[in-house]
Structure formats: structure tokens, C-alpha cells
Amino acid sequence: MLLKNFFELFVLSVGRGGIRCPEIFGLKDFSKSELEVKGFELVGDSSDFHFYEKEYGLVHCNRLLSVALKRYFYIEDALGSGLSVSVGARLVTLLRQLSEFRSENKDSAVDVVFYFSDDKSEGAVIIDGVMVVRFCQWGNRSAYMVSTIESDFEEGKVFKSVATDAVKHTMVRYDSGYIGRDAKYRGANSAFGRLVRFLWKQ
Structure with a gap:
């Protein structure tokens, strides 16, 4: 299920100690191949530290908030995920x-x-x-x-x-x-x- 609410994403992330549910972003998994198929942009050198990034629009306090999901890798080793949040979340x-x-x-x-x-x-x-x-x-x-x-x-x-x-x-x-x-x-x-x-x- 694709998550559409920023606070729900925040609570889920805190509760699990990280962003660990690919399905809430419409992904089968966090593999490189899946990220590439779903239109994520590669940032950095794939032979070193790099990440894949894609923006999502989530509702927060009755406003649309732009949130970029970043999936980090060191060469082929998956490290974890993070979120970059546009101005609007106090x-x-x-x-x-x-x-x-x-x-x-x-x-x-x-x-x-x-x-x-x-x-x-x-x-x-x-x-x-x-x-x-x-x-x-x-x-x-x-x-x-x-x-x-x-x-x-x-x-x-x-x-x-x-x-x-x-x-x-x-x-x-x-x-x-x-x-x-x-x-x-x-x-x-x-x-x-x-x-x-x-x-x-x-």
C-alpha cells in the first residue's frame, strides 16, 4: 500500500528504527534493480558510496509535502534509507x-x-x-x-x-x-x- 500521509510514515519509521517497508513507496523491495525500474535517480559513483533518490508527495497538516526517499549503498552493499523533507514540517x-x-x-x-x-x-x-x-x-x-x-x-x-x-x-x-x-x-x-x-x- 502506497503511504500518503507524512506523519504515518514518520511514526512507522520511528517504530521500526528506520525505513524498512518498501511497499509503502510502491516498491517490491529496496534492490537496485527495483529502484531503477521505478524511476529512482542514481546519485554518486556506483563503485563507491552512492544512493538512489525519488520524490514523493505526502499530505501533512492539510498541505502537500515533498519528501525524497534516498536508498544508500556502498558499492553493492545495501546500507539503509533516509528521507529529505521540503520546507513545511515543523x-x-x-x-x-x-x-x-x-x-x-x-x-x-x-x-x-x-x-x-x-x-x-x-x-x-x-x-x-x-x-x-x-x-x-x-x-x-x-x-x-x-x-x-x-x-x-x-x-x-x-x-x-x-x-x-x-x-x-x-x-x-x-x-x-x-x-x-x-x-x-x-x-x-x-x-x-x-x-x-x-x-x-x-
Whole structure:
């Protein structure tokens, strides 16, 4: 079944620790041959690290959101998948929906750890230890918008923790409980302030 709702895709990805269901993209599997038949574009050198990419239109908050599915390979070794998200998916909205969904379904609470650049214009949240949602602020007064959704490459023999390691090595960690209760962070940045106010209520 071809999935048409962005939040459903997000919940399914988080619940399974990655994008592991080819059928929701209209694919039989994630093999190179299937991706080529279905019109995916090859990006990079197939004799090295490369990926196949194709855009899909998904509904999010009554708007159409452009989402690019990327399937990564190292030569012939399949590594995993990721999503590149066009402007339109607010981080706080997605986290609120996820929290409400898990609460309604009596699932475990969302385990989140936040990381930020020095100026807090961009960052990432690691969910349940393996899923990485990167976000950024497009303007001085705008909210954080989701830019990519990735997971560690558990399928491959190389680059296994590349998604989480890239975040941990390039950004500063902020404990969600701490930034949600320390008032001195609330005025640091407009998007950061919105996130703090959301965490304050959790």
C-alpha cells in the first residue's frame, strides 16, 4: 500500500528504527534493480558510496509535502534509507503528534536527545537512540523545520552508526528535560524558544 500521509510514515519509521517497508513507496523491495525500474535517480559513483533518490508527495497538516526517499549503498552493499523533507514540517508539531500517538496507544514515552549548532539555527534530535531528525531555522523568526529523517545503517557492513555519530561529533548535546525547565534558554533564539516552551509543557 502506497503511504500518503507524512506523519504515518514518520511514526512507522520511528517504530521500526528506520525505513524498512518498501511497499509503502510502491516498491517490491529496496534492490537496485527495483529502484531503477521505478524511476529512482542514481546519485554518486556506483563503485563507491552512492544512493538512489525519488520524490514523493505526502499530505501533512492539510498541505502537500515533498519528501525524497534516498536508498544508500556502498558499492553493492545495501546500507539503509533516509528521507529529505521540503520546507513545511515543523519539528514541534511532529514531536507533539508523536507524543500524543504513543500516549494514545499506551506505548513507551518518546526517548529524545537534542543537539544544536553553536548559534542554534540548526540541530538534530535522536529518537530512541537510532533515529535522527535534523532540523533548521530558515528565517530569524521562523520555527524549526524538519530537513531530514535518517537512521543508523544497521543493514550494511560499514558506516553502521554514521547518522548518530555525525550528530554527536558536530553538535552540542542539550538534555531535553534541562532545556525545558531552565528559563535562561527561552529567549536564546525564536525557534529555540518555541521548542523550549513545548518541552516545558511535557
